[in-house]
Amino acid sequence: xxxxxxNFTKLPASYLFSEVARRxxxxxxxxxxxxxxxxxIGDVTRPxxxxxxxxxxxxxxxxxAGETFHGYGPEQGYSFLAEKIARYDxxxxxxxxxxxxxxxxxxxxxxxxxIGDILSTANRVAVTDPVYPVYVDTNVMGGRAGDLxxxxxxxxxxxxxxxxxxxxxxxxxxxxxDVIYLCYPNNPTGTxxxxxxxxxxxxxCREHGALLLFDAAxxxxxxxxxxxxxxxxxxxxxxxxxxxxxxxxxxxxxxxRLGYTVVPKELMGLDEKGNKIAxxxxxxxxxxxxxxxxxxxxxxxAEALYTEEGQRQVKxxxxxxxxxxxxxxxxxxxxxxxxxxxxxxxxIWLKTPGTMTSWEFFDYLLxxxxxxxxxxxxxxxxxxxxFRLTAFNTHENTRRCIERLGATDRK
Amino acid sequence: xxxxxxNFTKLPASYLFSEVARRxxxxxxxxxxxxxxxxxIGDVTRPxxxxxxxxxxxxxxxxxAGETFHGYGPEQGYSFLAEKIARYDxxxxxxxxxxxxxxxxxxxxxxxxxIGDILSTANRVAVTDPVYPVYVDTNVMGGRAGDLxxxxxxxxxxxxxxxxxxxxxxxxxxxxxDVIYLCYPNNPTGTxxxxxxxxxxxxxCREHGALLLFDAAxxxxxxxxxxxxxxxxxxxxxxxxxxxxxxxxxxxxxxxRLGYTVVPKELMGLDEKGNKIAxxxxxxxxxxxxxxxxxxxxxxxAEALYTEEGQRQVKxxxxxxxxxxxxxxxxxxxxxxxxxxxxxxxxIWLKTPGTMTSWEFFDYLLxxxxxxxxxxxxxxxxxxxxFRLTAFNTHENTRRCIERLGATDRK
Numbered sequence: 001x002x003x004x005x006x007n008f009t010k011l012p013a014s015y016l017f018s019e020v021a022r023r024x025x026x027x028x029x030x031x032x033x034x035x036x037x038x039x040x041i042g043d044v045t046r047p048x049x050x051x052x053x054x055x056x057x058x059x060x061x062x063x064x065a066g067e068t069f070h071g072y073g074p075e076q077g078y079s080f081l082a083e084k085i086a087r088y089d090x091x092x093x094x095x096x097x098x099x100x101x102x103x104x105x106x107x108x109x110x111x112x113x114x115i116g117d118i119l120s121t122a123n124r125v126a127v128t129d130p131v132y133p134v135y136v137d138t139n140v141m142g143g144r145a146g147d148l149x150x151x152x153x154x155x156x157x158x159x160x161x162x163x164x165x166x167x168x169x170x171x172x173x174x175x176x177x178d179v180i181y182l183c184y185p186n187n188p189t190g191t192x193x194x195x196x197x198x199x200x201x202x203x204x205c206r207e208h209g210a211l212l213l214f215d216a217a218x219x220x221x222x223x224x225x226x227x228x229x230x231x232x233x234x235x236x237x238x239x240x241x242x243x244x245x246x247x248x249x250x251x252x253x254x255x256x257r258l259g260y261t262v263v264p265k266e267l268m269g270l271d272e273k274g275n276k277i278a279x280x281x282x283x284x285x286x287x288x289x290x291x292x293x294x295x296x297x298x299x300x301x302a303e304a305l306y307t308e309e310g311q312r313q314v315k316x317x318x319x320x321x322x323x324x325x326x327x328x329x330x331x332x333x334x335x336x337x338x339x340x341x342x343x344x345x346x347x348i349w350l351k352t353p354g355t356m357t358s359w360e361f362f363d364y365l366l367x368x369x370x371x372x373x374x375x376x377x378x379x380x381x382x383x384x385x386x387f388r389l390t391a392f393n394t395h396e397n398t399r400r401c402i403e404r405l406g407a408t409d410r411k
Numbered sequence: 412x413x414x415x416x417x418n419f420t421k422l423p424a425s426y427l428f429s430e431v432a433r434r435x436x437x438x439x440x441x442x443x444x445x446x447x448x449x450x451x452i453g454d455v456t457r458p459x460x461x462x463x464x465x466x467x468x469x470x471x472x473x474x475x476a477g478e479t480f481h482g483y484g485p486e487q488g489y490s491f492l493a494e495k496i497a498r499y500d501x502x503x504x505x506x507x508x509x510x511x512x513x514x515x516x517x518x519x520x521x522x523x524x525x526i527g528d529i530l531s532t533a534n535r536v537a538v539t540d541p542v543y544p545v546y547v548d549t550n551v552m553g554g555r556a557g558d559l560x561x562x563x564x565x566x567x568x569x570x571x572x573x574x575x576x577x578x579x580x581x582x583x584x585x586x587x588x589d590v591i592y593l594c595y596p597n598n599p600t601g602t603x604x605x606x607x608x609x610x611x612x613x614x615x616c617r618e619h620g621a622l623l624l625f626d627a628a629x630x631x632x633x634x635x636x637x638x639x640x641x642x643x644x645x646x647x648x649x650x651x652x653x654x655x656x657x658x659x660x661x662x663x664x665x666x667x668r669l670g671y672t673v674v675p676k677e678l679m680g681l682d683e684k685g686n687k688i689a690x691x692x693x694x695x696x697x698x699x700x701x702x703x704x705x706x707x708x709x710x711x712x713a714e715a716l717y718t719e720e721g722q723r724q725v726k727x728x729x730x731x732x733x734x735x736x737x738x739x740x741x742x743x744x745x746x747x748x749x750x751x752x753x754x755x756x757x758x759i760w761l762k763t764p765g766t767m768t769s770w771e772f773f774d775y776l777l778x779x780x781x782x783x784x785x786x787x788x789x790x791x792x793x794x795x796x797x798f799r800l801t802a803f804n805t806h807e808n809t810r811r812c813i814e815r816l817g818a819t820d821r822k
């Protein structure tokens with residue numbers, strides 16, 4: 001009889017956000033009137049900006065007429081979009097990225113998940129801890145994780161703790177990993193690394209022949225000067241790093257799906273004979289074979305974001321969320337919570353009160369204060385005792401959330 | 412230094428359609444005035460139908476307002492669409508498929524490519540020959556293909572020839588494969604199997620514990636009574652088959668991306684301990700971890716296809732292409748070509764004249780008659796000496812193509 005990929009059977013049954021949803025649904029059902037404020041899942045709440053909406057309507061009309069109809073597009077995305085990305089996301093920041101180094105896709109979750117296809121299953125992986133679960137879970141599926149230990153750590157993955165003790169700055173790896181995932185601005189902690197701090201990682205990867213998978217999905221939230229918008233601002237990064245970008249949080253494209261991945265032509269990995277092979281060609285082969293391009297409509301919408309009007313509207317939306325983040329940060333501080341993030345990020349990462357575990361605090365907030373957040377332990381062992389709140393809500397709900405948090409028992 | 416997936420280095424550098432595009436571009440550049448008729452790549456040419464266009468505009472407006480904005484949707488698709496699929500694509504044909512057996516995605520190419528994620532790399536694969544290259548190439552990437560022999564066959568893949576000699580009906584496998592790909596109506600030959608013929612495959616899979624990956628992307632073209640629209644019309648198929656469906660050819664969604672995959676709950680594979688594991692749960696885990704749902708806009712457009720008006724418009728479009736297919740079939744016969752397909756399919760599969768190879772005939776048609784088709788050998792060794800033409804064009808161009816084919820030298 002045919003065989004399954006056994007690695008799948010190692011994965012714990014429940015995915016973090018499904019478990020959150022399950023508990024919230026159970027509570028709502030038993031308390032129908034409860035006025036629940038959802039600050040859990042990292043999904044945007046503001047509608048698409050006008051520039052994107054207009055571009056979408058126009059693109060739909062393109063699809064409605066024979067002369068302007070677009071069928072299969074290039075699997076790596078239309079050049080009208082790649083050119084805008086190269087110019088506005090990179091060249092204007094002093095970074096040269098060729099359009100054939102840009103691979104437009106249906107989102108960063110797909111790309112960070114699928115990137116393992118082009119890498120050997122023998123590579124050893126390092127992740128910061130806490131971490132976006134997709135990095136770990138996809139490596140479990142790919143056979144690179146080993147077994148799940150009683151401590152919540154996979155035996156073959158190197159965990160780089162980010163906690164209050166080290167100021168949420170991960171130390172460089174000690175086990176010589178081949179592949180390192182970094183996400184900055186960070187999900188879930190909302191913290192950032194300065195250019196100088198990032199330089200240490202690029203240098204490490206160059207020295208040790210490691211691949212840096214840099215997830216910059218939250219780039220649009222950066223407001224401080226010394227925080228890099230792209231890993232390619234760091235010298236030498238083109239030789240070691242793949243960068244993942246998303247329009248989800250930038251422009252609220254979570255529902256219409258778009259992201260892109262940059263694979264510089266200098267970036268090489270070894271084959272079994274010791275030859276250096278360019279990852280750009282491998283990813284192109286992967287995408288042209290297993291993907292058929294992102295929606296024409298969404299690519300047109302993204303193009304419109306790079307107009308002056310589009311940029312202004314994007315900034316307005318992000319500013320709205322950042323104002324929520326500021327309110328949360330200050331409100332939490334006033335209520336006596338220790339919290340980080342929320343400056344260049346929509347995420348606030350707070351220490352749970354006293355000795356409460358993350359899930360205990362989740363249940364406490366849900367049951368007593370009707371606030372939904374995300375338990376830090378869901379992001380990895382070092383997330384235990386922490387809790388994530390997001391800025392993706394209205395000012396009004398954020399204000400009400402803070403009032404309720406002010407009433408919580410901090411002991 | 413980190414290692415790449417060595418299987419990628421085994422893949423021949425050029426992908427069929429890239430090579431076709433390269434030769435066409437080279438010819439166009441050196442012959443700027445040439446009036447080239449493209450009957451090569453299987454992309455639709457008719458605009459989206461009105462029902463889909465209206466639904467798209469409305470969905471864009473949904474995304475433009477806070478109260479109706481849709482962010483992240485369920486990774487496996489919205490229930491509003493799954494319910495329509497279960498009802499109209501299945502229940503009305505007497506097939507019971509639960510909505511939680513339906514996984515909506517950005518297209519059948521992604522799904523047929525990614526399905527390997529949940530299967531052991533030790534499984535042996537069988538494909539019909541000629542075949543859609545994605546099935547083979549993704550198994551090369553996954554390490555299930557062995558090495559490419561001088562005969563154009565991968566050593567670990569079982570090829571099931573479909574040629575004029577066997578009436579394009581593949582024989583059952585002899586090497587006991589674990590995974591069998593079938594695509595009916597077939598790409599590239601345009602042929603079909605009757606329900607009775609399909610039953611033999613389902614029975615074979617049940618008897619041998621093989622998984623049947625059934626690609627029904629061209630289902631909407633079926634017009635004959637004894638051709639199954641779904642593999643689940645065949646008794647026992649729920650225990651052995653995954654079905655892939657696409658809106659690309661049905662409703663011209665090649666540019667806006669949508670497909671779905673059905674994984675019945677009875678379908679089980681073995682893990683290393685010999686336990687039977689349900690594939691439905693594995694695919695759900697794969698999709699929720701490595702995919703973030705198809706575009707809300709496109710899902711709304713697909714929903715609109717299931718209205719009475721939508722169904723009428725879809726049929727109208729398909730009928731238009733089938734009229735091209737009829738013209739091609741009859742025109743080719745009149746010109747003295749042997750050809751199959753084009754009855755329940757947009758594809759016509761013809762024998763090249765005399766001893767011409769597929770690529771020789773490609774160059775001959777391009778250079779002398781300015782017609783672009785697809786060389787049969789690009790679909791596998793048994794495609795050598797054949798050539799694919801598609802019905803995806805205007806009536807006018809199809810007519811002109813036939814006139815030119817009438818002038819070709821059949822000796």
